[in-house]
Amino acid sequence: MVMKEKPGPAILRGHEYYEFVADLAAGAFGFVQKARDKETNDLVAIKFMVRGKKTITRNVLREITNHQRLLHPHIVQFKEVFLTNTHLAIVMEFAAGGDLFTRVRDHNGMTENEARWFFQQLIIGIDYAHKMGVVNRDIKLENSLLDGSKKPLLKLCDFGYSKSNIDSVPKSNVGTPGYAGPEVISGLREYNGQLADIWSCGCVLYVMVFCEYPFERDGDPPAAHRRNAIVSQRIRNADYKIPDKPETSPELKDLIRRILVADPKHRATILDIIAHPWFSKGLPRGVLDMNNKLVAEKQHAGYQTEEEIQDIWEQATHASPAQNQHIDHMIDAEYMDINEG
Known part of the structure; x- marks a missing residue:
């Protein structure tokens, strides 16, 4: 090494x-x-x-x-x-609170209410970045840091794969395989970076709640190249299952199914997510206007x-x-x- x-x-x-x-x-x-x-x-x-x-x-x-x-x-x-x-x-x-991956691992997942708290912050942060013309292209739990307060605030980091609207249209196969969308790993000549970010956010939500990755299975081959090929094929087909847990609400299942859609044209947008009843529950008043004010400033x-x-x-x-x-x-x-x- x-x-x-x-x-x-x-x-x-x-x-x-x-x-x-x-x-x-x-x-x-x-x-x-x-x-x-x-x-x-x-x-x-x-x-x-x-x-x-x-x-x-x-x-x-x-x-x-x-x-x-x-x-x-x-x-x-x-x-x-x-x-x-x-x-x-x-x-x-x-960010004194470490990253979201460590929190999920140490607590063996999250309740829906806790996951909603962090997912709301992630989406609001990404919405702002998109309105500012920046797509991240590497959204994952490890890049979602926490500020260390009693009720932690999420802070997205690492813009090493980011693109702005003054750059060329996103077309590179970049990011982290477990979070990259079908259009990214398929090597399309061009793709919508905002919709690719949304797919990654959906993977983050899935892992927070279920403490497992949506496209991995028990019994996958141990050899990395074989396992990666199988997982990549599942991602292309949006081949995943929502674990059968009685405490999982129908609204959460519906939101995940609307985000993890293989065809970006049919994938939920940020506006769709914000309007969804699972996401909007308990959303702090005025937070939706904050991004527009910050962009205008x-x-x-x-x-x-x-x-x-x-x-x-x-x-x-x-x-x-x-x-x-x-x-x-x-x-x-x-x-x-x-x-x-």
């Missing part, structure tokens, strides 16, 4: 605005740390990515600029980007302009020869891992 970076406090030592608190995660090309803003004392999450043309691609610029356009209570707030000698750093709001997260962000991104594409050699080594090692696995 590729050695994952564990930098500790070194990367932020002496930084003017941020001080290291803890390492959060590490991958082949970077890591995430929890840090403290020295001026406000707020906790933040900082994603560090190794500098260089091979790692700081135009997709990274798209991730940052799309995220920066979104300022909403149910989206992790972008704060700024900055450079170190070796890394591009993306500063974001810190056209505020963006952080204080940097897109031009300033692009300039920092451009600088981050340049790396020293020693860094490039290190990156080549990581890419080669990751390629070996993939082929050996």
Whole structure:
């Protein structure tokens, strides 16, 4: 396996605005740390990515600029980007409550009322992003963070696969297989990114309530390539079953069946979901008007302009020869891992 970076406090030592608190995660090309803003004392999450043309691609610029356009209570707030000698750093709001996947796993699923609370927030956040011209394309429980309050607020994160309406029409097979829609995994030349996001939201709802994935079965082959082929075929056909649990309401079953529809043209839209009786139950007053007000205000997260962000991104594409050699080594090692696995 590729050695994952564990930098500790070194990367932020002496930084003017941020001080290291803890390492959060590490991958082949970077890591995430929890840090403290020295001026406000707020906790933040900082994603560090190794500098260089091979790692700081135009997709990274798209991730940052799309995220920066979104300022909403149910989206992790972008704060700024900055450079170190070796890394591009993306500063974001810190979500202290972990992710939705961990909550579902630890509680063996959720009650309908709890699932409704989180699903309402997810849909309201996605509705705002869509109205701002951004599709996420990687909605899943792991990318749905919680703020740590007693009745947690959901905050969508990770816009690494996102597209905006100023980009080309979505056509790439991206995202996480268990959540990707039939039109995505089928490799269509173009597809509606908003409807693909809705399919993913339906998968999130299913897993929250039933604590299992809709297109996986007991007895599926253990070999990954065979299992993935079978699951992909089920997704293309929308071949899933709603578990026979007496506590599951008919309204919830109906909503799931309206969302997990193979043909996007017949799939529920966000307006359909919002109008559905299961979704609308207990919806806070005024929440439906909030998105329109936020879109009209056209505020963006952080204080940097897109031009300033692009300039920092451009600088981050340049790396020293020693860094490039290190990156080549990581890419080669990751390629070996993939082929050996």
